[in-house]
Amino acid sequence: MKGKLAEPIWALGAMSGTSLDGVDAAMLRTDGVTISGFGPTAYRAYSTAEQACLRAGLGQWSGDAVEAAAQVVTDAHIAALQGFDDAALIGFHGQTLAHEPRGRGTLQVGDGMALAAALNCSVVWDFRSSDVELGGEGAPLAPFFHWACAKWIGAQRSVAFLNLGGVGNLTWVDPTSDAPDAPGALLAFDTGPANAPINDLMMQRRGLDFDADGALAGQGQVVDGALELFLEEGYFRKMPPKSLDRNDFSLMLDLVRELDDADAAATMTAMAAAAVMQGMEHCPSPPERVLVTGGGRRNPVMMAMLQTALDCPVAPVEEVGLDGDMLEAQAFAYLAVRVMRGLPTSAPGTTGVRAPVGGGQITRV
Secondary structure, three states: OOOOOOOOEEEEEEEEOOOOOEEEEEEEEEOOOOEEEEEEEEEEEOOHHHHHHHHHHOOOOOOHHHHHHHHHHHHHHHHHOOOOOOOOEEEEOOEEEEEEOOOOEEEEEOOHHHHHHHHOOOEEEOOOHHHHHOOOOOOOOOHHHHHHHHHHOOOOOOEEEEEEOOEEEEEEEOOOOOOOOOOOOEEEEEEEEOHHHHHHHHHHHHOOOOOHHHHHHHHOOOOHHHHHHHOOOHHHHOOOOOOOOOOOOOHHHHHOOOOOHHHHHHHHHHHHHHHHHHHHOOOOOOOOOEEEEOHHHHOHHHHHHHHHHOOOOEEEHHHHOOOOOOHHHHHHHHHHHHHHHOOOOEOHHHHOOOOOEOOOEEEOO
16 A cells, blocks of 8 residues: 555545634645645634534543434534545544543544535544554644655754644644654644634624624723632643643633632633643754644634734744644554554654554555
C-alpha cells in the first residue's frame, strides 16, 4: 500500500469540533508528507435539535445519549460529504464526547463503516485511540499537518499555529526539520479553554450559540479577580504535551456567575487569551509569528487581547493563504493518507506518546 499511495491523491477530511457548530469538509491533495493542492470545501451546520443531542452526550462513555449522538454525527457526515466525487479516501474524525487519556481513554462517536458504505469510499477513522493506548494524550492531532503547512508557506524560522476552537491548542513548528516526527520538529499541546465556555455562557444567558464578533465582550470590562483565580488552575503548571476535555474548565462559568453578561463575556475571553500567553512560555524558542485558526480568529476582542499579550505578530492564517475554517478538516485528510501509507500521525513532542505512532482504523471499499 505504501507504493500505491506514494503519489499524491485527493483525500477528503471531515471535522466536527468541540464547538458543536457543524461538520467541516475539505479536499486536500497530498502524499501524506507534502501538500500538493487544496480543493473544494463544504460546511453542514447542526440543527438546534442536533446540537442538543450532542450536548446530552458530552462527558458520557456509553448509554442511550451516546448512541443518539453517534447517529446524529454519522448522518450529518453522510450529508456533508456527498458530492466529493474525486475523493480517493476519507479521513473521518467523528465527534469527541469524552476525553480522559489517563483514565478511561478517549471517545469519538460516529460510524466509519457506515460512512464508507454510504459514500462508497474507503474511510480512515478512530484516529486517537492508538495514541492513548501507547501512553499519549491522544490530542492534539493537527500538528503533523501544521508542519506540512509551515513547509507550504515557506517558513524559514519557527512559527506557531494557534487553533481557537472549543478548546485552544498550540503547535510550535521548526520548519527546517525533515519530518514531523523528527526530534524537535514539533511541540504541541492544549493551551486551555477557548470558545466552548464562552459559547456555553452565551447559550445560558442570551440563548445564542456564540458571541458574534466579540460584540458582548467588547461592551464589558475584564474582572481581574476572576481572571487571577482562573490562572491558579493546576493545568497551567503542567509541562506539555498535555490535553483537555471540552468540559475540564467548567469552573469558568462559576467564576463569572456574579458578573453581568458583558463583563462575564469579556472576562472569559480574557481567560482564553491568558491561557495562550501561559502556553507560549513552553515554546522551545520564540516563534516568528502566531497564525490563528478556528472560530476565535473571527473575534476581534480575542485577537486584540492576544496581540497585546504576545511578543510577536498575531494574524489569522488567511494572511499566509490558508483557510482557517477548514484547516482541521484538511488535517484529517492529510492524516488519513499518512495512515494508509503506514506513516506516524503523532509523536512524543505532540501528544507525549512513547514513540511515533500511526493511529486510525481503516474501512476499505
